[in-house]
Amino acid sequence: MKRPIVLAGGGTGGHVFVADAIAKALVASGETRDALGFVGSRRGQESVLLADSGISLTLLPGRGIKRSLSPRTVLDNIGAMIGLGAAFVTMVVRFGRNRPRAVVSVGGYAALPAGLAAALWRVPLILVNIDAVPGSTHRLLARVAVASCVIGDDVDLPHPTVTGAPVRDEFVQIDRSPSGRQAAKRTLNCDPERPLISVMTGSLGARSVNLSVLELAGAWSARPLTIYHVCGSRDFTEVSSRAAHIEGELEYRVVEFEERPGVLYQATDVLVSRAGALSIAEIAVSGVAAIMVPLPGAPGDHQTKNAQSLVAHDAGILVSDGDLTAQRLGEEIDRLLNDPTARANIEENARARGRSDAAERVATVVMSYV
Structure with missing residues (x-):
């Protein structure tokens, strides 16, 4: 069986639609759907929006980190870190078994465990950043990415190629x-x-x-x-x-x-x-x-x-x-x-x-x- 190309990210509809558009472009270029895989968040819309894609979907625990020092937020962030840690372990084990040909991050907290696991296994990591300002996930993953697809020359990410932002057909x-x-x-x-x-x-x-x-x-x-x-x-x-x-x-x-x-x-x-x-x-x-x-x-x-x-x-x-x-x-x-x-x-x-x-x-x- 062909080693997969993994598209990781999610938590919002925007991330999901971008991943889906890229997947369709990869299929149009000759990849088969069973050679692709989505990685997203259990808390996001992925399970609904990608249900009919024909591409395998892995949903991870975890949530985004909130920017606040209130007691409730601190507890939520501890839970988020535990969830992201569990998600990272899941991805390390998964990638150790199937050794993806590449991992594509579209951003969002669900992309972080897959991106870090890709770096651990020396799998090429490509960032697809559609915001004018990179989010925290991509700023962290930038250190280990081999390429960045960006919307303009002024986006501060390494090894950039200006592609624009993928949208639905x-x-x-x-x-x-x-x-x-x-x-x-x-x-x-x-x-x-x-x-x-x-x-x-x-x-x-x-x-x-x-x-x-x-x-x-x-x-x-x-x-x-x-x-x-x-x-x-x-x-x-x-x-x-x-x-x-x-x-x-x-x-x-x-x-x-x-x-x-x-x-x-x-x-x-x-x-x-x-x-x-x-x-x-x-x-x-x-x-x-x-x-x-x-x-x-x-x-x-x-x-x-x-x-x-x-x-x-x-x-x-x-x-x-x-x-x-x-x-x-x-x-x-x-x-x-x-x-x-x-x-x-x-x-x-x-x-x-x-x-x-x-x-x-x-x-x-x-x-x-x-």
Whole structure:
């Protein structure tokens, strides 16, 4: 049996989607699915999102380390370290048996045990870093990595190759022509003649964004628009309940999770989003005019830096979480809706920053080491 190529990482949907995109590119390059393996976290979404991949999945214990010295956090971090230690032992034993041809880390705490085990067994370790600022896992693994796939020349990791951030095929294939947008709106059962504002802030959602959008929907209830609000699981019950009381010309759609994000991006006239690395990559590849609200307190403030990578090229709008209100959000959306030329320029600039072949570029780097 062929020695595997292992794709490790997880804990968030962003990591999982990147690993899946790379796996598909490796299969397209000639690898078989039984010669690949995923390593992820028991606490993450891997078991659901990768269930139909046809690739073996190993789920590890452990969790991320929290940055706090409170007694509760210290106890949680002790438990996290024990879990990561157990995960490392599991990977050392596993890699000793099957000696992978390469290990690819997409980041997140689930990648750390696999990366360290790869170093112990002298297996080539390739980092795929899609954030503007490397996370703690990749800063640690950088010392033993043979290559780093990065989104730009300014990312501080060793042996870099600029590949861009791998995204799902459905974003690469988007048709954002006027007819394509109308067709996507019909697919979503939305009025194809109305401007569509979409809101996407991750599987859990973002409370500050959710509440601002909810308030804005109430203020805009008489406007002939569509707001398609993917609010996430954490606030869905509250947001959907309050949204039911908003009546008027506005079409306000609240959903917990969108199973067709590519269709939604194709239909979107203005997007409101957090600024995770994968979100930035999807915005760029799709060519969507986005208002980005970075997550406050993210390690190294990496979401702000992610958003700035687009803002610096007039390819998006940044509103800090602290400045976010329904009024400010409405002003920014109106500015884009009322100036089609400015909106089209942002879309074009965003598209110029995207790399639709990023997954294939990463696969090429990986295959050069196996």
